[in-house]
Amino acid sequence: KAFEQMTGARHCLATASGTAALTTALGALDLGPGDEVILPPYTFIATWNVIVLNFALPVFVDVDPETFQIDPARVEQSITPQTRALLPVHIGGSPPDLDTLLAIGARRGVPVIEDACQAHLAEWRGRAVGTWGLAGCFSFQASKNLNCGEGGAVLTGDPDFANRCYNFHTQGRGRPVSGPQPSRASNLRLSEFQGRLLRAQMARVLDQTRRRTENATYLTALLGQIPGITPARLYEGVTRSAYHLYMFRYDKEHFAGLPRSRFLEALGQAGVPASGGYGPMHRDPYVTGITRDRHFLRIYGERHLQEWQERALTCPRNDRLCEDAVWFTQNM
Numbered sequence: 001k002a003f004e005q006m007t008g009a010r011h012c013l014a015t016a017s018g019t020a021a022l023t024t025a026l027g028a029l030d031l032g033p034g035d036e037v038i039l040p041p042y043t044f045i046a047t048w049n050v051i052v053l054n055f056a057l058p059v060f061v062d063v064d065p066e067t068f069q070i071d072p073a074r075v076e077q078s079i080t081p082q083t084r085a086l087l088p089v090h091i092g093g094s095p096p097d098l099d100t101l102l103a104i105g106a107r108r109g110v111p112v113i114e115d116a117c118q119a120h121l122a123e124w125r126g127r128a129v130g131t132w133g134l135a136g137c138f139s140f141q142a143s144k145n146l147n148c149g150e151g152g153a154v155l156t157g158d159p160d161f162a163n164r165c166y167n168f169h170t171q172g173r174g175r176p177v178s179g180p181q182p183s184r185a186s187n188l189r190l191s192e193f194q195g196r197l198l199r200a201q202m203a204r205v206l207d208q209t210r211r212r213t214e215n216a217t218y219l220t221a222l223l224g225q226i227p228g229i230t231p232a233r234l235y236e237g238v239t240r241s242a243y244h245l246y247m248f249r250y251d252k253e254h255f256a257g258l259p260r261s262r263f264l265e266a267l268g269q270a271g272v273p274a275s276g277g278y279g280p281m282h283r284d285p286y287v288t289g290i291t292r293d294r295h296f297l298r299i300y301g302e303r304h305l306q307e308w309q310e311r312a313l314t315c316p317r318n319d320r321l322c323e324d325a326v327w328f329t330q331n332m
């Protein structure tokens with residue numbers, strides 16, 4: 001109820017983690033083998049895991065390097081009759097181009113599930129993220145802006161979908177739903193103890209978010225003046241970023257070829273700990289390993305998985321972004 005009020009969502013369901021929130025939303029969609037889900041490669045591995053755990057096929061859409069978000073212009077061409085969901089991520093706590101993504105979803109009849117695990121209190125056109133798609137999923141894990149150690153939530157404006165999520169997260173029973181009841185579910189509930197911790201943190205998160213915005217605006221104004229340093233651009237519809245991460249690109253050509261690793265070291269020595277962020281997920285052996293997974297081979301066949309891999313490996317913008325990115329993490 002408190003997170004509903006904070007976000008203006010119609011329904012909020014507390015879950016054991018952000019991963020559990022995503023699993024619940026995809027479970028409520030009855031995602032399964034043979035289905036495809038569209039996601040960006042520039043994200044935390046959980047976004048991938050929740051798809052493959054259902055033996056559905058993740059389909060990468062390359063990033064827009066200026067914003068670090070999924071490239072909205074490349075989404076539609078990746079939709080097939082098997083596409084069951086669009087799973088855009090609010091990476092760093094900044095919204096992707098929701099206008100375009102929601103329009104594509106509506107036109108093609110594919111629901112949008114927002115991975116808002118980094119985006120507490122972020123807003124698109126004055127309304128909280130997580131309330132735009134069919135569902136929005138949040139994490140309250142210890143590294144997040146709002147946390148209780150481990151926890152999560154699903155927001156939705158659809159009462160029937162809310163009931164499906166409720167049932168999925170508590171052994172498949174409890175609330176009436178329209179149409180056939182799925183026969184798969186789990187226990188993904190948040191404990192009351194963690195809920196209590198979360199309530200205490202909620203009293204502080206709005207102030208902290210405002211301060212983050214002030215600091216980020218100040219940083220962007222200064223860093224943007226340095227040739228070779230390019231802060232992540234916000235889309236025009238972003239009325240608030242959660243700034244879970246402060247992200248920018250480092251172009252070594254402007255620094256006499258000094259590699260990013262040396263730049264990060266120098267920043268650390270100057271008392272400014274920074275991270276190079278995510279590696280290229282689309283090349284990670286953990287990820288490409290689905291082409292040798294016996295279950296995936298049985299469901300999709302070797303040829304289809306080889307084609308999948310060739311496409312997955314073709315994310316040149318993400319390759320470059322993973323080489324150039326620099327993050328200040330939320331605890332800074």
Ligand SMILES: *Cc1c(COP(=O)(O)O)cnc(C)c1O
Pocket residue numbers: 017018019020043044046047089115117118138139140141150151152
């Ligand atoms: C943290 C995170 C998750 C998973 O949340 P957990 O609470 O750690 O399970 C999912 N997606 C993104 C983008 C995240 O940052």
